[in-house]
Amino acid sequence: MGRAEERRARQRGGRRAAPKRSSGAERTVGSPSVGGRAAARGRAAKNRKSGIRRFFTWKSVLGTLFGFVLLGMGAFVLLYLTTPIPAGNAAATLQSNVYKYSDGSILARTGEVNRENVDLAEVPKEVQHTFVAAENKTFYQDAGVDLKGTARGLLNTVSGKGAQGGSTITQQYVKNYYLNQNQTVTRKLKELVISLKLDRQKSKEYILAGYINTSYYGRGAYGIQAAAQAYYRKDAKDLTVEEGAYLAALLQAPSQYDWAVATGTGKKLVQNRWNYVLDNMVGQHWLDAGKRTAMKFPVPKAPKGAPGMEGQTGYLVDAANASLERQLVSQGTAASIGDAEALVKSGGWTITVNIDKKKQAELEQAVKDRLTSKLNPKKRSVDGDVQPGAVSVDPKTGRVLAMYGGVDYLKHFTNNATRRDYQPASTFKPLILAAAVDEQAKTQDDRAITANTIYDGTSGRPVKGSAIAFAPPNEDDQDYGDITVQKAMNQSVNSVFAQMGVDVGMDNVMKVAKDLGMDTKGMQAVPAQTLGSMGASPLEMAGVYATLDNHGRKVTPAIIKSAEHKDRTVTMPDPIGDQVISREAADTVTSVLTGVVDDGTAKVSVRDNPSRDGQQVAGKTGTSDNNKSAWFTGFTPDLVTSVGLFGENAKTHAQVTLQGATGLLPAPGRINGGGYPAQIWAAYTFEAMGEVTKFDLETTQGAAVQPTVSPTVTQSPTTSPSTTPTTQPPTTKPPTSAPATTPGTQPPTTKPPTSAPATTAPVTTPPITPRNPLDPNQGQ
Known part of the structure; x- marks a missing residue:
């Protein structure tokens, strides 16, 4: 290379010219080589990367974050300076709730607040400590807020995950008394600011008194005085530490933890929380460990219904409230069931239920005619232990058309239609x-x-x-x-x-x-x-059988038709869900259950009922161990009703036997599902069902009134019969006579099926009469 070339190379950056190729045509003068173009692109990319690095340096990122922090702090200071502590609204905002039947007529109005404030000095010191131990152990030392809990709650609200616990007693008091239960970012920020200000301006004793006097404890009780009366029939000043710990535990989930209506799981949970409260008191040196060891769980007294809720009204209102509360939590409007209860109890709701006023009256009359009119507790003490419950559902829409919760809400608080503490057998x-x-x-x-x-x-x-x-x-x-x-x-x-x-x-x-x-x-x-x-409830079993009746498509019984409020929107879920089992499975079970009515444990009460009028019916009886419960859950194509009788000691509320109730049964005096439950079902259903209907079943199994001679082992098939007809005709001929005018007065008769014949097991002797499960005239 000459000196001139070397100089030009140095001017180009010290790179020597690429050697010429040994073969191929000479490149055109001035045309860049492939290597040159790649090098140029590399330099450009390097320059671009260098520019990005210069723009996003760690200093710039740190500065931006610092700027955001300053901006947030400034916004919070501004919010703190401009947000005053508002006037209390806990009493002022409470309104009436209006409950309507499905036709729009009024079912009930509620809204009278059960609250009586007491001075903190009237509440024993150890009882005060139960609330602090339950909710906020650092209450006496903190600044009134839990920044981590609040930040977590804000994040969950923004991300749509709902709320979580972690609020201090001060924050909960602010939410209860100054603000509301809405789960919004604005409300949470206001809660934080007001809590900080309140903690600076008021004493801890003032805040604790406000908290225990404004909290909702269930049973319609606001404040510790009303709660003490509702659960222990005493004033707050007379509460023991054990009782105070139970009331403090209640605040987490008043309905779920109310001993009178809690499920087995609910009772375990509230006992665990009760223990948690007392153990925290020991840890805080507020309770002697020896005394703690000797303490026993204080079972609350039975509740009393509120005035105006007599008869079935209170049961219907409570069931509607419970459904609304679950939906408020589900859609993120409320953080917990406790918060949802407070939202509902604060009023302003117009709740329309799916209850059909006519069917409701018919169900109540059926229970009275077939059972309660026969009970005489003065003559037989066991009669006072009989608790009936029933639910009726439309299987096509999921609407709860009627509900029987007990003889009277004011006499028996627990809703027998929704309780889950008895076996469905x-x-x-x-x-x-x-x-x-x-x-x-x-x-x-x-x-x-x-x-x-x-x-x-x-x-x-x-x-x-x-x-x-x-x-x-x-x-x-x-x-x-x-x-x-x-x-x-x-x-x-x-x-x-x-x-x-x-x-x-x-x-x-x-x-x-x-x-x-x-x-x-x-x-x-x-x-x-x-x-x-x-455990199961009549409401639950009605939903299960409604799903079978609906050909395997899920039915979740819905008590509420609509819920309206000026401040919030609630959309109730669709009661009809997805296909959960195959139609063949659901229809086969329905077909088999017609046999229980026509040739089984329900035939006396249901098949032979003169009001049946040819109506197709499927159902199942149930009688639990020691006769503590008796059931009949049955259905027509358009109506599913579950009836349960439960043995509950009138004084202790413990589960007891139904045996001997009414005094009308022969020895051993057992009340079976085919007795009073099936009688109530039939009296109600055949009155309320409307025109006679038939099941539309896609199955060739079941529904058979069985032959009088039972099959033997030699008659059993080596494999299960096919659900589709075989080429070989049946070995028997169906009878041609018409059914008897009065069901049950002569042997069931059949007519030839118009569709595929029902499959029967191959037999040798005797011949078995096949039965078409789709023919309503057979086996009645």
Whole structure:
């Protein structure tokens, strides 16, 4: 390279010219090489990156963040300076709530506030400490706010996750007395500012007194004085530490923790919180450890209903309130059930329920005619322990059309229609069959489970294939031998369904139960559940059977039609949900359950009822251990009703037997589901159902009035019969005579099916008469 070339190279940045290629045409003079273009792009990208780095240096990022912090601090200072402590509104904003029937007529008006303020000096010091121990252990030392909790709440509100706990007693008092329960960023910021100001201007004693006097404790009680009277029939000044700890624990979830209406889970939770409160007091040196060890949980007294809520009104209002409160929490309007209760109790609501006034009256009359008019507690003490409950649902819309909560809200506070502390017993059996069909389950010897599958119905027979031993007896220890699933359902044979549950898999059974609408939280998937040993309510069971009636599409019973308020919008969820089990499974169970009415445990009360008038009916009876509950849940194509009777000691409210009630039953005096519950159901349904209807079922299984000769082992098929007709015709001929005018006065008769014939198990002798599950004239 010459000197001139070297000089030019240095001018270009010290790079030597690229050597010429040994082959190929010479490049045109002035044309850049490929390497040159790449180098140019690299330099440009490097220059761009250098520019970005110069713009986003750590100093600039830190400066920006610092600027935002300063801006936020300035905004907060401005908010602090411009936000005064407002006048208290806890009493001034309370209004009436208006409740209406579905037709718009008035059901009730509520709004009278049960509150009586007391000076903090009237509340024992140790009782004061229970509230601090429950809600805010650092109350006496903090500045009135929990910055971490407030920041978390703000973040959750902005992100739409709802609210979380963590507020101080001062913040809760500000929310209760000066502001409201709305979950908005503006309200939370105001709460923070006012809490800081209040803590600077007022004493801790002033704030604590305000807090315990404005909080809502459930049972319509605002403030500690009203709560002391509502739960312990005493003044606040006479409360013990144990009682104060219970009232303090209540504030987290008043309805869920009210001992009178709490579920088993609710009772465990409130006891845990009660222990938490007392243990915190020991930790704060407010309570002697020895005294703490000797303390026992103070069970509250039974509640009394509010004036104006007599009869069924209070039950309906409470059920509507509970539904609205759950929705307020679900949509993020309220942080907790406790806050939602306060929102509802503050008033201003117009709540229209789905209750049909005519059907409501018919249900009440049916209970009176068939049961309560026969009860005489003065003559028989057990009669005072009988608690009826019932719910009626439209399976196509999910609307709760009628509800019976008890003889009188002012005499018995607990709503028997929504309580979940009694076993549904054999009304659970259809859910096992639903799981079997939906899961296409098979028996231990690999036979498909259908209405015609044969099981061993021996009483007390140990189940096979279970790691947990279980051998349930049948009612009255009756042996049935080899029996079809259809007849086992008709006669409610425990041993069959215990084995079926194991065959299906109890995990599958409980999953289907949950899908159908049962609350299975905390329930173990064990064989004992096949007997319906869990807790359930008539409302819950009505929803489960409504889902079956709705061909497997989920029905969640809805008590509220609409809820309106000037300050907030509430959209109630659609009661009709997704398909949760196959239509074939749902319709097969419905078909089988017609056999319970026509040839099973409900035939006397339902099949033979003169008001039936040819109406197709499906249903299931249930009688729990020791006769503590008795059920009938049944349905027509347009109406599902669940009726339960519960044995509850009139004084202690403990579960007791129903045996011997009314004095009209022969020995042993047991009240079965096929007795009073089925009678109430029939009296109500056949009055309220309207025109006679038929089920539209897509199944060829079940619904059979069984032959008089039970099948034997040699007659059982090696595999389950197909659900579709075979090429071989049935071995029997259906009778041609018409059904009797009065159901039950002569053997059931049939006519030839117009659709595919029902599948029956192959037999040798004797011939079995097939039954078309879609024909309403058969088996009545």
